[in-house]
Every structure is written in C-alpha cells, then in structure tokens.
Amino acid sequence: MDAEIGKERVYCNAALIETKSNYRALKKLKDRLETWENVWTELSRAGATLNPETELQKLEKAKVRLILADDPEFPPLLREIPWPPFGIYVLGELPERQKSAIGIVGTRKASEGGVELARTFAVELSRAGVVIVSGLAFGIDAASHKGCLEANGTTIAVLGNGLDAIYPASNEKLGRNIIASGGALISEYPLGTPSLPQHFIERNRLISGLSLGIVVIEAPKVSGALATARFAFEQNREVFVVPGPANHKNFHGSHQLLRNGARLATQASEILEDLNLAEANEEKNASRSFETNEEKVIFEVLENSAEPLEVDKIIEMTHLESRVVNGTLTLLLVKNLIRENNEGYGVKS
Structure with a gap:
C-alpha cells in the first residue's frame, strides 16, 4: 500500500x-x-x-478496509456522482472493475409476488454476469441478494451503519453469505456508527451511484426506493420499473416513476438490451468452451447449485471418479470459469 x-x-x-x-x-x-x-x-x-x-x-x-475516493480501487462510477463519499468501508471483496452493476430496490413490506419478482430478476441478471447492488433490508432488498447468490453471482449490500454490525440483525446470515460468495458489504460510515433514519436516505445515493441503472420493484408512494430513483435520475442512471396492479398500494410510487419517465421492464432481458449488456452476455456464454464432457457436467452441477459445493459432494452428484473431479476442477479454475473459497467450488458470474 x-x-x-x-x-x-x-x-x-x-x-x-x-x-x-x-x-x-x-x-x-x-x-x-x-x-x-x-x-x-x-x-x-x-x-x-x-x-x-x-x-x-x-x-x-474487523477486517474492514477504507478505500478513499482518489484510490485506484475506488469504484469509478461512484466517483462521478454529486456528493460522492469521501471513501467507502468494505467488508469482503469489491467486484472486478470491468463488471457492470445494477441496483434492485423496493419496499420492505413486499408481497409474495414482489419477492419472487426480485429473486427472478436478480437470478437472470446475475447469470448474465451483472453484479447486483441493494441495501440488505427486508423485502425486495433481501430477495435480490438471495436471488443473486442462488445464481452464484456477485452482490454488494450498501449499509446505513458501521460495518461492525449488520443491520437488520435478522439478515446477518445473509450478509455473511454475501461475503463468503465473493461479494461485499460497504458503507460510508465508520465503525460504531448506528443505523439512523437519515443514513438510509444517504446510502441510497450509493446504491444508484454504483450501478448503471436501478430496477424498482414494488414502491409505495412513500418509499426509500423512490429516493433511490431520484438519486439515479440526478446521476444520469437509467431507472427501470416493474409494473403491477393499478389498485395495489405497493405500486403507486412505481407507476408515478413511469409517468415521470422511467423505463418499463417486464423481464431482465429488456434491461440487458437497454443497457447494451445483452451482447456482452452472449460473448460470455460463447467463451464457455468445454474440452471434455466431464468439464461440462461439473460446470452445470456447480451452476445449478445455490451454494458452493465441496469435492465429495461433486463426486456424489456427478458419479465421476475422485481423480477426474479434482483434475477437472483444476482445469475449470485455470479457465476462470469457477471460483474456490472456504466453502467449496462455485461458478464465477
């Protein structure tokens, strides 16, 4: 350093x-x-x-790093926003700079349908190689992070407090899983800073600031997601809105955003196309060339797993010999198609 x-x-x-x-x-x-x-x-x-x-x-x-705004590691998109943070505290690993990020936000009091929508969008965007950014709150935030992890993707949670505590406490396990899966918890607040109401509004500008665009799923008339959308507009980011029933209160704010110029989104592919990420996803899929059937089988097992797998589990699921599995995992690591951590092996997003 x-x-x-x-x-x-x-x-x-x-x-x-x-x-x-x-x-x-x-x-x-x-x-x-x-x-x-x-x-x-x-x-x-x-x-x-x-x-x-x-x-x-x-x-x-606490294994927390402070990355200042003029540090080369600082996210370049975040440096461009009005009122950028002086630095960000990071617990975990920031994604590679060339990776594109999209924020997914919405109400804490989400409906079952809204939770499933957030999960589905996060899964599909993650499988396209997109980093998912959200706020670790109940409802839409948590569903977005979980969907990303289900797809073996990388996700960032932006907190409104110091990183010596994960808030809300009931999502601590989710926060730890984000870190273990190669993602990060970040905050602009030092250790010991409590979760105060104004911090959540302030952190919302970071969610949009880290992202090429944000997806709003279920935002009532009074919603932190609307604040994130306002920041996104100010930062010249794209704002996508998933529509819902006209008489459902969870969509009143969402539909107001559509009237104000946000883009309609009914599936992840529309977002990828509008942000010019669809072609990059096709190139990524084309680069997955497997030299042996064993490579393809093991990769697909890892891709379809919601969590990293240990070698013994891979052997059990593929019915391949131990030496074949170990050798093939090494090849997939060399090709940068999978990653290894303390919990086992998973697919790189």
Whole structure:
C-alpha cells in the first residue's frame, strides 16, 4: 500500500469518527485544507482527542478496509456522482472493475409476488454476469441478494451503519453469505456508527451511484426506493420499473416513476438490451468452451447449485471418479470459469 495513501486513510477515518460523518463540515475542511492529514490537524487543535492509529487497528481487527475516493480501487462510477463519499468501508471483496452493476430496490413490506419478482430478476441478471447492488433490508432488498447468490453471482449490500454490525440483525446470515460468495458489504460510515433514519436516505445515493441503472420493484408512494430513483435520475442512471396492479398500494410510487419517465421492464432481458449488456452476455456464454464432457457436467452441477459445493459432494452428484473431479476442477479454475473459497467450488458470474 502506498505510504501516502495509507496515511490519508488513517486520518480520514479519524475525521469521520470525530465529526460523526458530518459530510458538509468535512467537505468544507477538505476543500480548504486539501489533505486529510491537514484536516485532522485542524480537528486536533479544536479539541479532538482520539488516536487515529488506535482506530486504524480497530478496522484491521474487523477486517474492514477504507478505500478513499482518489484510490485506484475506488469504484469509478461512484466517483462521478454529486456528493460522492469521501471513501467507502468494505467488508469482503469489491467486484472486478470491468463488471457492470445494477441496483434492485423496493419496499420492505413486499408481497409474495414482489419477492419472487426480485429473486427472478436478480437470478437472470446475475447469470448474465451483472453484479447486483441493494441495501440488505427486508423485502425486495433481501430477495435480490438471495436471488443473486442462488445464481452464484456477485452482490454488494450498501449499509446505513458501521460495518461492525449488520443491520437488520435478522439478515446477518445473509450478509455473511454475501461475503463468503465473493461479494461485499460497504458503507460510508465508520465503525460504531448506528443505523439512523437519515443514513438510509444517504446510502441510497450509493446504491444508484454504483450501478448503471436501478430496477424498482414494488414502491409505495412513500418509499426509500423512490429516493433511490431520484438519486439515479440526478446521476444520469437509467431507472427501470416493474409494473403491477393499478389498485395495489405497493405500486403507486412505481407507476408515478413511469409517468415521470422511467423505463418499463417486464423481464431482465429488456434491461440487458437497454443497457447494451445483452451482447456482452452472449460473448460470455460463447467463451464457455468445454474440452471434455466431464468439464461440462461439473460446470452445470456447480451452476445449478445455490451454494458452493465441496469435492465429495461433486463426486456424489456427478458419479465421476475422485481423480477426474479434482483434475477437472483444476482445469475449470485455470479457465476462470469457477471460483474456490472456504466453502467449496462455485461458478464465477
């Protein structure tokens, strides 16, 4: 890690903690003083007493990284938005830069049909190689993340609190599964920051900011999903809306978005086509050339599994010999068609 960037991360983290992530105050200081080290010096003169190095150690212990806006690893789309975050805290791994992302949002109080729609869109978009971005909330958010994981895809959950806690607590297992499957939890708030109402509105701009476009599924007249859509319009992102019954309250906000110029979407293929991702998906599928039938069989078993599989399970499901399975898995890894983690093997999205 570049020493200067590393030093700036230390002081940015300390400044965020000291000011309780007061964006406007910090932006004024940063614009005037140019570096986070200078910002921290000013805050120290004003009475700040916390130890920046101690706070850094807390991050390291929690396995959380802070990626600053001028760091090469920072998502380029997020850098372009109005009021970009100073940095993002990351637990897990950010997807490869060339991967396209789409946000899926909607009401926490989703209907069974809405949950199934979110899952279906997430599955189909993930199988096309798209990263799914959402907020880990109940309802549409959770269904979107689960659909992506079902398709062995990569998903990012944007939280409105510090990454030392997963909120809501009932979705902690889902959050851990996101990380284990190669995705990430991200936040612009330092460790220890609670889930406050205003944080959820602020984090919505990150969901749209990370994405080429967002898909709205079931948004009532008063909905955080509508805030995400407004941010998306401001950021020149595409807004897609899945329509529903005219008399269902969960679609009143959705239909208002359609009247305001959002695009109608009834299936994932329409979104892929509108965002010019359909051709890339076809090229990806064409690149899956299998030299042996064993490669094809093992790949399809992994592709159809909702979770990573261990070698013994693959042997059991394919009825292939151990040496054949191990050798074929190695070939598929070399071809970059599958991935391996602590839980076993899965298909790369």
